[in-house]
Amino acid sequence: MTESPQGVVPGRRLRIGIVCPYSFEAPGGVQFHVRDLAEALIAQGHEVGVLVAADDDTELAPYMTSAGGAIPLRYNGSVARMTFGPVAAAKVRRWLVQGDFDILHLHEPVTPSLSMLALWIATGPIVATFHTSMPRSRALQVAYPFVRPGLEKIDARIAVSEDARRTSTEHLGGDAVVIPNGVYVEPFANAQPDPRWTGTPERPTIAFLGRLDEPRKGLPVLTSAIPAVLEKIPGARFLVAGRGDQGKADAIAALGEHASAVEFLGGISDEEKAALLSSVDAYVAPQTGGESFGIVLVEAMSAGTCVVASDLGAFRRVLEEGEAGVLFRNGDGAHLAEVLVGVLRDPERRKKVVAVASEAVQRYDWSVVTREVLTVYEMVLAASEATVRVTEDPRSRRAGRLTREVGS
Structure with missing residues (x-):
């Protein structure tokens, strides 16, 4: 006793x-x-x-x-x-x-x-x-x-x-x-980039993590934005991690000729997630609702990656109203494309956002x-x-x- x-x-x-x-x-x-x-x-x-x-x-x-x-x-x-x-x-x-x-x-x-x-x-x-x-x-x-x-x-x-x-x-x-x-900040902050997922100015990489079969996780919003991003940055690569065969099939069908710009990674381990987030130029969180916090945003911030997220209340608070990340209108694929292109074309802006985020994550x-x-x-x-x-x-x-x- x-x-x-x-x-x-x-x-x-x-x-x-x-x-x-x-x-x-x-x-x-x-x-x-x-x-x-x-x-x-x-x-x-x-x-x-x-x-x-x-x-x-x-x-x-x-x-x-x-x-x-x-x-x-x-x-x-x-x-x-x-x-x-x-x-x-x-x-x-x-x-x-x-x-x-x-x-x-x-x-x-x-x-x-x-x-x-x-x-x-x-x-x-x-x-x-x-x-x-x-x-x-x-x-x-x-x-x-x-x-x-x-x-x-x-x-x-x-x-x-x-x-x-x-x-x-x-x-x-x-x-x-x-x-x-x-969040265990240190493992994400110290994760080594993986050459398979590392971008260049001409071929930047963008990551998404989430259950592909759940519409509220926002994969349809991201796929609707991809053609407009590719029009401005033809070499952009989208790395999608998560399980859900039907969601994957729906995304490929929606993308049509643009599907070759997307690589579906399936489920990944914690170590792979840290490496992925530390490798890419931007992490996109297009969730449309039902989020009370947004743990993956903090993980991406800890890894030193610029976060682009829908302007849900929970996400705004984690991203300090857009100081520690970049916000777009919830559910608006066209606005996501516009914001994402701007972020990818402006490395100095990404650097400033990441610096604020690196301080903010210590709270978590x-x-x-x-x-x-x-x-x-x-x-x-x-x-x-x-x-x-x-x-x-x-x-x-x-x-x-x-x-x-x-x-x-």
């Missing part, structure tokens, strides 16, 4: 349980955030367990525990893979009991996922992080009466951006402290973000009125219900 006394001593070793709502079979931004946070906490000497959804053949880190495979569900304009139901709930209970955590950190706890199950089952010190940004949601409004009892168990809320904070506040009430997504380094998350943990634990222990409540009709009882 691990005791959590009043007046938590900053820097003490904690047992931290983190629950990821989405499957690691096809990881995305939230999964990478959970992974990197866990590893940053472990590097500081804390003991961390992470509960995830994953098939048996999915390779997981030693600190991760699988609660089983996931099913695809449409959510926030995308397709998310989640695990839910009584079998998953039993695995959540078992993981919580075995983990004997000082504090539980749930990500996206109001989506039907492992995080929601953990919120229902556990009580005690709970922190929740909200990642999603969306307009008013009828589904969340209808669901609110059902999730409210769980929300009342949360001791502190974190939002990864002002947009995510606003979404959480408007849909669920309460408030949250903004702690952004983290995991060394800073982890310190802020630990401060939230310490505040929550310090507010506890007594030591706690994990036990099974025999009075519960649900066998194995996890409770925390005040006691010594």
